[in-house]
Amino acid sequence: xxxxxxxxGWLGLFFLFIGLVINIILPAKTTTALSAIVVGLMNIxxxxxxxxxxxxxxxxxxxxxxxxxxxxLTITFLGILVFVNLLLSRHNQRFDFTEGGIYTLSPxxxxxxxxxxxxxxxxxxxQTESPEKAxxxxxxxxxxxxSNKLKLSFVDPDKSPxxxxxxxxxxxxxxxxxxxxxxxxxxNPTEDNLTNGILKILQDQKKTIxxxxxxxxxxxxxxxxEDYSQAKASLEKDGHNVKTLLLxxxxxxPEDADLVIVSGPQKPxxxxxxxxxxxxxxxxxxxxxxxDPQTDPGLKKLLSNWGIELMDDLVIDPLSKLFGGDFAAxxxxxxxxxxxxxxxxxxxIFPLLRSITTKKVNDIxxxxxxxxxQNSWGExxxxxxxxxxDEKEDTKGPVTAAVIATKKISPASKNKxxxxxxxxxxGRLIVIGDSDFANNSYFGFSGNGDLFLNIAxxxxxxxxxxxxxxxxxxxxPIQLTRAQGxxxxxxxxxxxxxxxxxxxFNTWWRRRGL
Numbered sequence: 127x128x129x130x131x132x133x134x135g136w137l138g139l140f141f142l143f144i145g146l147v148i149n150i151i152l153p154a155k156t157t158t159a160l161s162a163i164v165v166g167l168m169n170i171x172x173x174x175x176x177x178x179x180x181x182x183x184x185x186x187x188x189x190x191x192x193x194x195x196x197x198x199l200t201i202t203f204l205g206i207l208v209f210v211n212l213l214l215s216r217h218n219q220r221f222d223f224t225e226g227g228i229y230t231l232s233p234x235x236x237x238x239x240x241x242x243x244x245x246x247x248x249x250x251x252x253q254t255e256s257p258e259k260a261x262x263x264x265x266x267x268x269x270x271x272x273s274n275k276l277k278l279s280f281v282d283p284d285k286s287p288x289x290x291x292x293x294x295x296x297x298x299x300x301x302x303x304x305x306x307x308x309x310x311x312x313x314n315p316t317e318d319n320l321t322n323g324i325l326k327i328l329q330d331q332k333k334t335i336x337x338x339x340x341x342x343x344x345x346x347x348x349x350x351x352e353d354y355s356q357a358k359a360s361l362e363k364d365g366h367n368v369k370t371l372l373l374x375x376x377x378x379x380p381e382d383a384d385l386v387i388v389s390g391p392q393k394p395x396x397x398x399x400x401x402x403x404x405x406x407x408x409x410x411x412x413x414x415x416x417x418d419p420q421t422d423p424g425l426k427k428l429l430s431n432w433g434i435e436l437m438d439d440l441v442i443d444p445l446s447k448l449f450g451g452d453f454a455a456x457x458x459x460x461x462x463x464x465x466x467x468x469x470x471x472x473x474x475i476f477p478l479l480r481s482i483t484t485k486k487v488n489d490i491x492x493x494x495x496x497x498x499x500q501n502s503w504g505e506x507x508x509x510x511x512x513x514x515x516d517e518k519e520d521t522k523g524p525v526t527a528a529v530i531a532t533k534k535i536s537p538a539s540k541n542k543x544x545x546x547x548x549x550x551x552x553g554r555l556i557v558i559g560d561s562d563f564a565n566n567s568y569f570g571f572s573g574n575g576d577l578f579l580n581i582a583x584x585x586x587x588x589x590x591x592x593x594x595x596x597x598x599x600x601x602x603p604i605q606l607t608r609a610q611g612x613x614x615x616x617x618x619x620x621x622x623x624x625x626x627x628x629x630x631f632n633t634w635w636r637r638r639g640l
Contacts, residue, residue: 235269251295299314309327338387340372340373341394356570410551434529440454443499444502452477460496499524
């Protein structure tokens with residue numbers, strides 16, 4: 127009889143366990159789960175009734191008291207764990223210990239995803255057990271925590287070939303982004319590509335940016351150190367159409383030009399070109415002028431009409447030398463309060479920078495974007511190899527290095543019904559006394575690239591792109607010499623395990639006679 131009672135106790139626990147498992151895995155099988163739980167409770171009830179004397183004796187004995195203490199401690203510990211888990215579930219926090227914080231989402235990603243006002247569907251095509259899927263999931267969890275507008279689903283191309291074919295997926299690891307009727311595919315789902323993909327499908331129309339050529343400007347197609355191919359590629363990655371403009375040939379600025387960039391002209395623009403830019407700005411256009419020292423862009427009248435004058439000097443900053451740079455390449459780390467620099471915390475370097483001054487002009491609003499450091503000055507004597515501040519001729523720092531000039535414009539236009547209406551626009555001109563900061567050599571330095579792209583985004587009125595962009599994931603393998611490899615092997619495979627074995631043997635030897 128006692129053997130049967132013991133079996134009933136174990137059977138009770140078994141059926142309770144089976145019932146709970148069925149309820150968790152197959153919630154639709156409610157009847158089956160409840161039946162198993164009832165059978166389990168009946169067996170446990172029979173066991174408790176049959177062994178009531180022994181159970182009572184056990185709980186009143188010395189062992190029970192110690193067991194009760196252990197149970198209380200265990201329950202208290204489990205309660206703390208549950209409480210901590212509840213707190214963590216309500217306050218989601220991720221910790222990134224990778225070099226450079228590659229899984230810490232950039233300010234741009236936070237800004238874009240947090241502000242989503244449309245649903246974005248993300249369909250990721252990964253093999254179920256692939257390491258690439260796990261890596262992508264780690265990255266995308268940060269996105270999902272920023273907005274409930276973003277929905278994620280995984281599809282295994284091997285298990286769901288019909289869906290894969292429907293989306294036109296050709297390779298593993300492709301991510302499809304959809305919002306309304308807009309769709310794009312990301313073959314390399316890094317943070318940079320994902321965020322730009324989201325911006326792309328939310329964008330109703332691409333902005334068009336022109337680079338002027340014909341006066342020795344930076345080449346956007348070449349990959350040399352002085353060229354602008356990286357700047358062009360980054361603008362295109364931001365979702366812009368990038369083209370070149372030869373005014374000497376077209377004799378007009380295209381109607382679709384949202385921004386024209388004049389990047390370091392080595393020869394003056396013609397008077398006719400200057401007039402075309404004046405007309406373009408007065409109809410609400412945007413012009414970014416990057417002018418190097420000791421060059422004449424030939425736009426003196428236009429700049430004067432917009433309250434700006436280029437100084438014939440070279441900005442010198444002795445502190446730049448202390449940071450491993452050049453005294454003629456000022457590092458700017460303090461920017462004025464403007465939308466372009468919102469949450470901007472990175473320094474930028476400007477090789478061979480010239481200063482700029484402003485003056486009051488009717489209908490023109492000028493604003494200084496940034497200046498050089500306190501210890502800098504504008505050197506006017508550019509002959510010879512030595513420079514020294516001369517308070518009679520030079521300009522004491524900080525000196526202005528970038529200026530924005532705006533003008534409110536309200537041109538007449540027609541609506542869909544054909545009637546005239548007034549649409550307020552704004553002509554925007556930004557002048558920076560250097561073009562080298564955005565060339566291929568310096569574009570990746572600290573904040574240079576973000577500064578250039580933020581300026582372009584503001585000028586084409588895309589404020590959601592103004593931020594610090596995602597970091598690139600870098601492959602930095604550890605390179606060990608032969609001696610270092612041997613040392614690590616000896617320590618980890620021989621010394622540590624050997625010391626553990628010796629300690630164990632020593633303990634055994636001392637206790638064997640006790």
